[in-house]
Amino acid sequence: VLSKKITVLAGDGIGPEVCREALKVLDAVAERFGHEFEYDHQLMGACAIDATGNPLPDATLQACYHADAVLLGAIGDPKYDNDPSAPVRPEQGLLRLRKSLGLFANIRPVTAYDVLLDHSPLRAERIQGTDMLIFRELTGGIYFGQKGRTEDGSAYDHCTYSREEIERIARLAFQAAETRRGHLTLVDKANVLETSRLWREVVQQLAPEYPAVQVDYLFVDNAAMQVILNPKQFDVILTENMFGDIISDEASVIAGSLGLLPSASVGSSVALFEPIHGSYPQAAGKGIANPIATILSVAMLLEHFGLLQEADTVRAAVQKALHDGVLTPELNADQPHTTEQVGSYIAFQV
């Protein structure tokens, strides 16, 4: 029996709706297995700007520091996207949170579900059996380098990586590969970028410590093709922040819906779990948002707590919903279910 404190950042757009269903599932797990999960709801993103002027209020950050884990819905609002020069933006909250919590590794599993093969834009035979795990560096690179304008009106963004930043996530990726199919692919642009050459050097230096892992190197432009042409070739992918943002979202098309893909961000202390989809404001409040990505993020959270059986139970419940077609409209246009119905159905299976 465990007792854990979870800070919940429901965020913007569909964030609150999908979090609600995920917590419903977590409650079902608590009840069935006799655990205690305490939720502390805090503001982040556009809702936090509206309420406090700050996308990451100090109370939110403090709550995250003191939690056993953080569950995040989604953040972002189009009113900021169309005004690139807005001084305060929701994304700043997320980026600052990642940095403050030291969440240097974002881990995204991409799986092709058999019952959904026909929903992918890719041909079923190309994707059937896909099972990859993407390690995206999350607190370095061009996201966090110096940026600004020069006197002549030019703009700049600086990308930097230290050996330590690369080594710590590379070790996690090597370790994951050891427990999986023993294959690690570093995605970089070492034929052009100095930072990529450092990534290659560090990974090459670590490789002898993990003799059971075969290491491949792929330029990011080639990787962007290979992920679509032959996704089954990948086991663990390791890459830097910006490339990871692009490649992991791209890989999400394999699953057939962005609404299916969870992620975990880990680092020095508390870990954070979130669906990879965004705040999808057009869908907010309509009951059409798919809660499964957030529910599977909860499964990753349970695993992180060492609750493997509980995590498996949640995944099996999701499989049941997939199998029974209890799904939101993007996956079941003929007999669509609402966000709430999908969440309740999955919670009921737990």
Add this chain to the structure above:
Amino acid sequence: VLSKKITVLAGDGIGPEVCREALKVLDAVAERFGHEFEYDHQLMGACAIDATGNPLPDATLQACYHADAVLLGAIGDPKYDNDPSAPVRPEQGLLRLRKSLGLFANIRPVTAYDVLLDHSPLRAERIQGTDMLIFRELTGGIYFGQKGRTEDGSAYDHCTYSREEIERIARLAFQAAETRRGHLTLVDKANVLETSRLWREVVQQLAPEYPAVQVDYLFVDNAAMQVILNPKQFDVILTENMFGDIISDEASVIAGSLGLLPSASVGSSVALFEPIHGSYPQAAGKGIANPIATILSVAMLLEHFGLLQEADTVRAAVQKALHDGVLTPELNADQPHTTEQVGSYIAFQV
């Protein structure tokens, strides 16, 4: 009747084979239409390093300056890729050539050919009718910023864009959109990068000058999904150097083979034409390389010379080869033709 001087940089790997077929087609055009094309073969890439120690010898650069156009095969050799710290690399030649010739816009059309719909990893109904034109900035951004190592062993790459660099390619993209379906999509990461915010500003400022063009903005991670989920939504895509490298290679999967996609790089003076595929060293000398991408690059070259009928003739000849299945093994596994046979067949149709 035209007389033109073309510098040919056949390059490495399959470069020489595909160039040979493209020149065969160009010769057929010259004969049929009574033009004169003079070819000046020069070294660039790994072959130039082997011969001179320099991936872009001065003689090559001078020849390009004095040419009416440049035709490039492909460059690159795996012996350099696995040694990220090699001080001299083939890619440096290509990057220096782009910069020296001021080739700031790389233009890549992506088309789904009806007869090849079954060869794409994407479902036919998703891609049928796809017709997009990607404008990738080619002489700025993180490719050409300062890069190096600091005392503590960190690596850095600086990304910079000036208003002028953005404006000149944006104007080309707007103009192209005006002659097409009137839709321009800027792909950036304006929620994180300062350079992207400048791209958005400049494009927003130019938009009123092109009232017939509707402008959309897409974050690069979302674009990486949309290109696969719904490629037909795109008309003209405009983006910076690094994002363009990734997104245009990704989009190439739509066509069913990387061996089909041409590109033109234009700028202040002489223009350069090249297939988007690389040097594919594993295939070199085997007669399996698809020459069509280079042949279609020649069609773009003819168009650039104002020879529209000639360009159409080449494209029609390619369509005939596609229709008749006179194709290299990746597109016709049952009755494969060699590089040479495909080239000759297309030249014969001219």
